[in-house]
Amino acid sequence: MSDVQQQAQAARKASKKLVTATEDQKNHALQAIAQALRKEKASILKQNQKDLDQAEKGQYSRALLDRLKLTEERLEEMASGLEELITLSDPVGEVMETRIQNGLRIEQTRTPLGVIGMIYEARPNVTVDSTGLALKTGNAILLRGSSSALHSNSILAEIIQQALETTSLPPEAVQLVKDPDRTSVRELLTMNHLIDVIIPRGGAALIQRVVQESTVPVLETGVGNCHIYIDLSADPVMAHRIVINGKTSRPAVCNATETLLVHRDWAEKHLTGLSEELNKHGVEIRGCSHTQQLIPQCIPAVPADWETEYLDLILAVKIVDSLEEAIDHIHRYGTGHSEAILTENDDTAHRFMQGVDAAAVYHNASTRFTDGSQFGFGAEIGISTQKLHARGPMGLRELTSYKYCISGSGQIR
Structure with a gap:
């Protein structure tokens, strides 16, 4: 034996x-x-x-x-x-x-x-x-x-x-x-x-x-390929704070944010400023072609970036035209762990939270809260x-x- x-x-x-x-x-x-x-x-x-x-x-x-x-x-x-x-x-x-x-x-x-x-x-x-x-x-x-x-x-x-x-x-x-x-x-x-x-x-x-x-x-x-979607109505100050927290507070854990989806209208106004803050925290951005136009210094994203759990100070960024495109992207690449939407539109938030299939779905909060102690369960296994x-x-x-x-x-x- x-x-x-x-x-x-x-x-x-x-x-x-x-x-x-x-x-x-x-x-x-x-x-x-x-x-x-x-x-x-x-x-x-x-x-x-x-x-x-x-x-x-x-x-x-x-x-x-x-x-x-x-x-x-x-x-x-x-x-x-x-x-x-x-x-x-x-x-x-x-x-x-x-x-x-x-x-x-x-x-x-x-x-x-x-x-x-x-x-x-x-x-x-x-x-x-x-x-x-x-x-x-x-x-x-x-x-x-x-x-x-x-x-x-x-x-x-x-x-x-x-x-x-x-x-x-x-x-x-x-x-x-x-x-x-x-x-x-x-x-x-x-x-x-x-x-x-x-x-x-x-x-x-x-x-x-x-x-x-x-x-x-x-x-x-499961692994945590977690997303934050910034809707066109998202408050910029709140969005900056949540994205920085989701990516940098402890990047090596499964509830850290790995991919940022940004509505085109919001990106045109605010993405450059957000990227500067991410850069101050040592975050490497890997962006789609539109992201590269707004952040020329970012690394061009390859298909594997959308499905990678980096567990590091790396963030994939993709600009989308609509809520539906963001949800489709999450359905294709998400791992069912934690997904978040940042928006001031309650109807948009409801559609996201109903349409996204994950263990935890957030409105105007960081994905970093998916944790037994943060949910009041005590430690988790x-x-x-x-x-x-x-x-x-x-x-x-x-x-x-x-x-x-x-x-x-x-x-x-």
């Missing part, structure tokens, strides 16, 4: 204990982990630096280095995220619906998924965020990060398990698969008898591999761009299923 199989069996056993854990027991475990992260921050940062040194030798992109890097501030955010989960209601056991049928009391009740297989790239924070969400919802979790973050993930998993040993929850509820070989991923994807759901979080290649190869059900988190069984930020409720609990008084059929 392989190490991965042994871990999965231990996770399955732990999940049977978690399903009966009380909210107080789970909250105590989350607090213990948060305290341990703060106590061991020096050790965590030391191991993270090993990953960063290795990544720099491998000439990794700025985006990957940003996702990989841990700081004292980011560690505190991770610990605070666990404490925020403590304040949220435990969804397990919630009665979603009650009905009386044939004299039977039928209650639809939330229950844990069971064992989650988490496959992710680069981001060590996912190790902690996923752990918190899994434990709060009574799920065991098998974590399989990328080799680029192995030192960081290993120390985090070790600290989490040590913290769990001081609580009533089994340490085997959270385990890291350290084997860097691709066969370990293949094993996880085909353990239907031990793992209940796989959640991939990373680039398009990873997600597609998981979707195509997994025999275990997949909760798909990812952004789902599919339609079943969850869509958008996946928080506590999205990590549960349900069962029917039926009470009778001797009925037979």
Whole structure:
């Protein structure tokens, strides 16, 4: 039996204990982990630096280095995220619906998924965020990060398990698969008898591999080729502020804006000024032929630019003649993540929000808000761009299923 199989069996056993854990027991475990992260921050940062040194030798992109890097501030955010989960209601056991049928009391009740297989790239924070969400919802979790973050993930998993040993929850509820070989991923994807759901979080290649190869059900988190469409009636000051935020506040995350669509009339008046602001923030513009006329210094866009999730300070800009053309472009190149319209016309906004098919659609706001904490869900395990069984930020409720609990008084059929 392989190490991965042994871990999965231990996770399955732990999940049977978690399903009966009380909210107080789970909250105590989350607090213990948060305290341990703060106590061991020096050790965590030391191991993270090993990953960063290795990544720099491998000439990794700025985006990957940003996702990989841990700081004292980011560690505190991770610990605070666990404490925020403590304040949220435990969804397990919630009665979603009650009905009386044939004299039977039928209650639809939330229950844990069971064992989650988490496959992710680069981001060590996912190790902690996923752990918190899994434990709060009574799920065991098998974590399989990328080799680029192995030192960081290993120390985090070790600290989490040590913290769990001081609580009533089994340490085997959270385990890291350290084997860097691709066969370990293949094993996880085909353990239907031990793992209940796989959640991939990373680039398009990873997600597609998981979707195509997994025999275990997949909760798909998609890439974020997010658009902002500036309508002809958009307020210039607001538009500048939102576009700068969407592109530059943290370009390496999936809710960053990657493509800017601009109505021709607005572009003629205001695009040059906006491009100057983007330039001050170090943004490289890749523009269509009309954009090149208004911004001669921009790089000519090629077809691949319209479908690329840059995760960097690069912005594709296309000038369009109408709302319909903007929507058509989003339907062709969007990934169903987050799309925004900037307009002072409520009817135009309504047509955009009704016509665009995405997990999050915004009117006069940045795409950067697509985030579990920003939506008030607490931490998230990812952004789902599919339609079943969850869509958008996946928080506590999205990590549960349900069962029917039926009470009778001797009925037979």
